[in-house]
Amino acid sequence: MWGGRQPDFPEVHNSEKKRSICSVVEVCHVPTGTWVQKPTTGNPPLGIEGYAAAVIRNEIFFFGGRCGHDVCHHNSLYSFNVDTLNWKELSPTTSHHGPMMKSFSGMVALRINDEDYLAVIGGQGPSSNTPPQPGAQYSKGGNQRCNEVHMYRLKTGEWTSPTVTGDRPPPISQFTLTSITNTTVILFGGDIGGLKYNNDVYIFEFTDTSVKCKKFSNPGGSVQWPQARDAHSSVLINCSSVPHLLVVGGAGTNDCWLLNINKMEWKELTNIPDSVTDRYWHSLSIWNETQTISWIIEFGGRTGSGSLLSDTTFIEIISSAGDLVVQSVLDINEYQKRRIQDAVGKWMEEGSVDLTVTRVNMLGAPGAGKTCSKLLLLNEDPPTDDTSTPIACKATRAAVCGKTWNRVTRDNLLGELAVDLNAVSQEKKTKEPPLPVVLSLPDNTQPAAEIPLDPSPTPQKKPDQAVSSETKVIEEDKEYHTEAVVQEILASQPKRIHKSDHWLYVIDSGGQPAYQDLLPLFTRAASLNIIALDLSKPFNERFDLMYRIDRKFFPCYSKSTQLAFFQSAVSTGASFKPLDISCISKKPTHSMHLVLGTHYDKVNDDTLREKEEILKSSMSSLQSYLQNCVIHHKKSIIFPVNTIAESEERAKYSEEICKAIWYHGSDASLEIKIPIRWFAFELSLPEQSIVSVKEALSIGERYGMKEEDTKQALRYFHNVSLMLYYPEVTNVVFVDSKPILEILSQLLALTYVDDDDALASISDKPLSLKVMNNLKEGFFNEDIFEHLKSMSVIFSLPEFQLSDLIRLLLHLNIITKLEDDKRDTTSFLMLSFIQ
Structure with missing residues (x-):
């Protein structure tokens, strides 16, 4: 938008203030409806009011107009480049040639024989003007109207007078002139003088030297026809x-x-x-x-x-x-x-993100430094206390950025989605071929x-x-914008925290024996297993496994070694479940493993070499294909790190490990085109740990997801994180797996904990000696769950009760039903007790 009558506009021929006002254009970005003011370069026209304009590609052409003072008119022709915002004078105001100096004329762009032309018709201006155009008519009086027809050939910069035939309109101004095709123009309305106005329609057909005019008038009768106007x-x-x-x-x-x-x-x-x-x-x-x-x-x-x-x-x-x-x-x-x-709506229904996704398991013996290692890889500060991790923690979302990892928080994700939504709202994509x-x-x-x-x-x-x-x-259509998560996205500052197309879901296991006992709960598609081994402790030395509850540790009367943890992690990683999600373009090939040697600051190089040899010897007993699934550090198996290192040393460790994973860990990654609505769906899941599948489907429906779409999203999050979704046997989704891990951890604890304080932390009711003895052998019946303190949380929904839990454990082969057991009630055996 440029020019026009404006409040406080100086009514002078030219001045610094006038130039300043005329050197600004207002630009409306139509896809968003926002106006912005932009400065221009070059000298703009002086005809600020009543000018005529036409467009050819990226240029707007301005002809004539009034100055705003006295009877000053112009017949100058300017071009304005909308890309460079630069003005250029093509033809100056002059009384010697071209159209008369006038305002309220009409101008259109023409394309004739592959050349660009401008056509200027009619208008009004002072009688003391340029020489009359042959064949044109002019009204009488000081302010003349005309029916001039001029053409301007852009290639040569010349004004010409075409031969006019047919129904030429009378002297006219303040009409509209509109292009229909490259050579055809329509004129309607206008002031024809004597307080008379036009309501005839004129069609002009141009060649490079002539124009044919045809008039269409109101036929009368009952035919609808607009009244005359200007x-x-x-x-x-x-x-x-x-x-x-x-x-x-x-x-x-x-x-x-x-x-x-x-x-x-x-x-x-x-x-x-x-x-x-x-x-x-x-x-x-x-x-x-x-x-x-x-x-x-x-x-x-x-x-x-x-x-x-x-x-x-x-x-x-x-x-x-x-x-x-x-x-x-x-x-x-x-x-x-x-x-x-x-x-x-467009974003929700069409938007998607191409991601490489890797599920990362932090494994290792208790106290090996898994949590510290995770924070090191995320380039975050080490923890301030040594609180041990429970069985497993909710997955941490991270983005791979330049061979480093960065945590993706909820706020980060909202900001990223705001960036993507902003880009979609600004973009222009051709969806259909244009019609002629x-x-x-x-x-x-x-x-x-x-x-x-x-x-x-x-x-x-x-x-x-x-x-x-x-x-x-x-x-x-669905009103996506009313959803709370979409409102959060719209309110978020679009900020690209981590521009990445590779995401990680990092799961920190606590190293407790229950993790191995419940391994079927954690088995997914191929993963990257980061195995933490404490270099300051012997790899072959047996140590007591401990059960942790309420920050207290109780012996499990079971022993293991760091080497056993390593061998178990590599061996169980060979078994994984295939993925069945339609938008996956590349499935993971197999699990990969990386060994972190923690507490490197407490050992010397000789000790490191000794540990390296022990590990290599252990690996020789593995099948050859498993040996090729371990990422090496130069020629070594172990990546030695000081997980509590600070600043530069910490960043160096993080970058070195992340780079090795980036180069050599791709076999454990999947490639997927994730619909944007999946992110909104995940962010919209309620804060409670357990939701019914019916509620999850309802949330998906709010984002236009069909039932199968939502089920695919649930399968995706089940496979990359610790969300638990087993539609074969249960009608609930464990958004946070903590409730089910907690109740199963308490059940397992009863099989190896004798300490009264520990039992009091687990059970609300005393257990008979017979029940306790059966538990030590891995046997139990359904009544045992009534004794566990976590029962009220996991059975909070009517869709998931004790029978559903038993069915899930049977499905996962964590327990088996004893059909011919001589005990009083139906009994079950924990399969981890079968050696």
Whole structure:
């Protein structure tokens, strides 16, 4: 937007203040409805009011106009490059040649024989002007109207006078001149003098040297035809196979009309708000968003009472069943809200992220430094206490950034999604090929050449309140923008914390014996197993396994070695479950392993070499394909680290290990195109640890996910994190696995803990000696769960009760049912007791 009458505009020929005002353009980004002010370079025109404008590709051409003082008019021609924001004078104001110095003329762009032309028609200006154009007519008086027709050839920079034939309009100004095709133009309305106004339609057909004019008048009778007018605005609507001219407002009028140019039939659009139609000298632009949707942008002008306007209105017109229908009329605030809603809908339904995803298990004996190692790899500070980890912790989301890892918090993810949504709302993608528009005039007039529509995006549409009697009913789309998580995303500052296409889900196990006993719960697709071995302790020395509860440790009367942990991790990693998710493009091949030698600061190089030899010897007993699944550090198996190192040393360790994993751990990764709605779904899952599948499906439905979509999302999160989803046997999802791990940990603890304090922390009721003895052998019946303190949490939903837990444990082969047992009730045996 440039120029026009403005408050406090200096009414002078030229001044520094005038140049300053004229050196700024207002730019509306139509996909979002936002205006921004931008400075320009070069000298802008002096004709600030009543100029004529036309567009050729990335240039806007401005002709003539009034200065704003006295009767000063111009016939200069300027170009404005919308990419460089630079003005260029093509033809100066002069009284010696070209069109007369005038305002309120019309100008259009033409394309003839692969050359660009501009055509200028009519207008008004002072009588002391350029020499008259041969064949043109001029009204009498000091302010003359004319019916001049000039062409400007851009290739040569010359003004020419084409030969005019047919129904030439009378001297006329303040009409609209609109391109239909590359060589065909339509004129409507205008001031023809003597307080008379035009309501005839003129079609101009150009060649490089001539123009043929054809007039269409109101045939009378019952035919709809707009009243005469001037100072109105018009645009051509090309969102259907038939071109239409939209006419809005004008001096002394308060209506809106649509002309089917092929049939030369007018139709008044009723129930359009007065705020749209009650104005004149306003601007009207069009954005063909799709083949069937056009947005008309109305700005400024004067009201019927003469007040200056500065509002922006957006009129949505759709093509439906061969007819054009006004779908909505929105002020700028409503439009911006609508665009956000549309962008969110498009984003939710079409958006996706290509990710490489790796599930990382932190394994090792208790106290080996798994948690410290995880924080080291995430480039975070070491913990301030030595609190041991329970059986396993909820997965930590991390992004691989330049061979380093960075934690992705909820706020980070919201910020990342805000960046992606912002990008989608700004982008322009062609979804459909444009339709050609063919001009077919009535009365056997020859059709003009085809011209294509501009390509444009195809968003999901949401209906607005009907504002026209022609409005059609459209099925309402889902209002994604009302969802709490989407509101969080919209409120988040778009901030790309970690630009990455590789994510990790890091699971920290506590090293307790229960982890091995419950291994089927943790077995997923192939993973990257980071095995922490304490270099300061012997690899072969047996140590007592401990059960931890309430930060207290109790002996389990079982022993193991660090080497046994290593061999168990590598061997069990060879067994994994295949993935069945449709949007996975590459499945993991097999698990990979990396050995971290922790407490490196407490040993010397000789000790490190000794540990290396022990590990190599242990590996020789493994099958050869397993030996090839261990990531090496140069020629060594062990990556020695000081997990409590600080600053530069810490960053060096982190980068070195992450780089090795990046280069050599890809066999444990999957590649997937994750729909954006999956992230919104995950963020929308309630805070409670357990939700019913029915509730999860309902959450997915709010984001337009079908039942199978939601089930695939649940399978994905089940496979990469510690979310537990077993639809074969239960109707709940463990968003946080803590409740089920806790109750099973307490059950297992009863099999090897004798300490009364520990038993009191586990059980609400005393257990008989018979039950305790059975437990020591791995036998139990269903009644045992009534004694466990964590029972109330895990059985909080009616969809998951004791029978469901038993069925799940049987399905996972954690327990087996004893069919011929001689005990009083149905009994079960924990399979970990079978050697």
